Amino acid sequence: MRDSRTSELVESIVQISRQKNGDDLRLSLLKTVMEALDANTTRFLRHVRARGGQSWLEDFQALRSASSLNGYELKLFSSATVSLSEPMQHCVETGLPLQSAGADGSPLFIHPVADGGIVHELIVVEVSRHNDNDFRLTKAIVQLYQNYLDLVRATERDTLTGLLNRRSLETSVSRLMYSAARHSSRRGPEGQRLADAGERYWLAVIDIDHFKRVNDSFGHLFGDEVLLLVARVMQQCFRADDLLFRYGGEEFIVILQAHSAAEAHAALERYRQQVSSYRFPQLERVTVSIGFVELKSEVLMSEAVGHADQALYHAKAHGRDQVCDYAQLVQQHAAPTALLNSAVDLF
Known part of the structure; x- marks a missing residue:
């Protein structure tokens, strides 16, 4: 069983490395986290600046679902505005991942994703129980995602202007x-x-x-x-x-x-x-x-x-x-x- 789980995790990580654009990369990360940790939910929060000021939007979400073939369902581009909790805000300010709890007491892993040293994404994982090994595993997967995201960004940018x-x-x-x-x-x-x-x-x-x-x-x-x-x-x-x-x-x-x-x-x-x-x-x-x-x-x-x-x-x-x-x-x-x-x- 353990060998099978390890094989599935390795294959999920390989899938991350195959993606050629940011959105596909995010979806691949969602699937990897859901499958590796048996997480209840995994959410992508994205920072934006609009006319009304700065805000955070929920871009992608994966929800545990017994009725789904792979055990979870994906919600894409919801663009729902969210308010950051105090631990999430602390994560944005320090750029460091942390373990916390949701409003209902459910354990959360919160991981920042930066661009040029500024945190512009948060990956929030709700799990059934706090587990240091799972937290470290999530941290490693997110770091891998960050590394590949940097490579994808480089291919999406004009070398002269940075646009x-x-x-x-x-x-x-x-x-x-x-x-x-x-x-x-x-x-x-x-x-x-x-x-x-x-x-x-x-x-x-x-x-x-x-x-x-x-x-x-x-x-x-x-x-x-x-x-x-x-x-x-x-x-x-x-x-x-x-x-x-x-x-x-x-x-x-x-x-x-x-x-x-x-x-x-x-x-x-x-x-x-x-x-x-x-x-x-x-x-x-x-x-x-x-x-x-x-x-x-x-x-x-x-x-x-x-x-x-x-x-x-x-x-x-x-x-x-x-x-x-x-x-x-x-x-x-x-x-x-x-x-x-x-x-x-x-x-």
């Missing part, structure tokens, strides 16, 4: 759309659809105006510095929960949450103004053009990027240094697709 890269775009958006679909389909006790939680997402394509001239005039090393500074302004201007990507060359993508097109436009306009007013070394001024579109579950990612690109081309062809909404252009019959084949010097 997310093009490879991670589709996975990130798929997760957002899944979460948004879950919230939009929630219903009350009488079966009525609940009020819209406001989870609407927008994709913006940002392009540095006349960037080729910068490279031609000052060289590619200076061009890289401009890219770094533009990315830094992005990180300062947008919220920590917005997703920032370097899409390629001088092109960036932002995924942001907003209740309306006007709100999304205002956020992007603030960024445009901050870039325009930023003092870049040796350059009088750098500007950006932006096109954006609402993300919808029924629209393919490539199509959404294409629509935002068309709005960007419209901005380029009509003076640059502005923000254009694809839906608004369509309403105005601006026919942005025609610009893709135009001879205008857009870059």
